[in-house]
Amino acid sequence: MSLELTGVQVRIAAEPPLFQPIDLSVAPGQTATVMGRSGIGKSTLLDAIAGHLAPVFTLDGQVRLDGRDILHLPPEARRIGLMFQDAVLFPHLSVGDNLAFGLSRQTRGRVARRSAVDAALTQAGLSGMYDRDPASLSGGQRSRAALMRTLLAQPSALLLDEPFSKLDVGLRQEIRDFTFQHIRACAIPALLVTHDPQDMAAAGGPPVHLQPVRT
Ligand SMILES: Nc1ncnc2c1ncn2[C@@H]1O[C@H](COP(=O)(O)OP(=O)(O)OP(=O)(O)O)[C@@H](O)[C@H]1O
Numbered sequence: 001m002s003l004e005l006t007g008v009q010v011r012i013a014a015e016p017p018l019f020q021p022i023d024l025s026v027a028p029g030q031t032a033t034v035m036g037r038s039g040i041g042k043s044t045l046l047d048a049i050a051g052h053l054a055p056v057f058t059l060d061g062q063v064r065l066d067g068r069d070i071l072h073l074p075p076e077a078r079r080i081g082l083m084f085q086d087a088v089l090f091p092h093l094s095v096g097d098n099l100a101f102g103l104s105r106q107t108r109g110r111v112a113r114r115s116a117v118d119a120a121l122t123q124a125g126l127s128g129m130y131d132r133d134p135a136s137l138s139g140g141q142r143s144r145a146a147l148m149r150t151l152l153a154q155p156s157a158l159l160l161d162e163p164f165s166k167l168d169v170g171l172r173q174e175i176r177d178f179t180f181q182h183i184r185a186c187a188i189p190a191l192l193v194t195h196d197p198q199d200m201a202a203a204g205g206p207p208v209h210l211q212p213v214r215t
Helices: 042-050 095-102 110-123 139-152 169-186 197-203
Strands: 003-012 022-026 031-035 057-065 080-083 157-161 190-193 204-209
Touching: 003 042, 022 031, 022 204, 031 042, 031 197, 042 057, 042 080, 042 157, 042 190, 080 139, 095 110, 095 139, 110 139, 139 169, 169 197, 197 204
Parallel strands: 031 190, 031 204, 080 157, 157 190
Antiparallel strands: 003 022, 003 057
């Protein structure tokens, strides 16, 4: 899977576009970074790609996944995984059931589903924690569990909106490495919105700096 944006711009109603058109090609396993000043439209760009654009916005340009135009597809058919600043797990489900919730429908049968979740828990350093209450996890454990839940859905691409920004410095590096490692292992393209140049350097993929449109 590769992700390609061609001449992509977002505008609010009849106003000029929020940023200059962007062209970007993200290869499988690569993480591109999206930077730009506050309010320029970074989160809105991710919403547009995922198919959750609020009605007030319009998107110009093309977004292709593996060569296929996805803009006419409903969000669920795009199969794009999203991660936000807060690694949110459902509080009423155990840690394991949170991961099982993410699990793709392609994994059928109780035994197969349980073993897929157990394998993901092990990868996240959470083995034996299936029945734990999410509230009892540390910040790092919660971040890793949330990433595994997203990846178990077998997304075609991953969009990350400042997912490391609330973590303290040491944890930030650990979770960042963990995330990029899994993106490479899953061979999916990823877009990371960040204000942190260290995230950009660690991501290693092509950087995009959204520029305002001069009027
Ligand atoms: N529902 C809405 N209606 C009108 N304008 C909106 C709506 N949602 C967002 N905006 C505006 O769209 C612009 C882009 O917002 P967006 O959240 O994408 O910026 P951002 O680059 O992610 O900012 P930050 O770095 O502060 O998170 C902002 O000017 C914001 O005020």
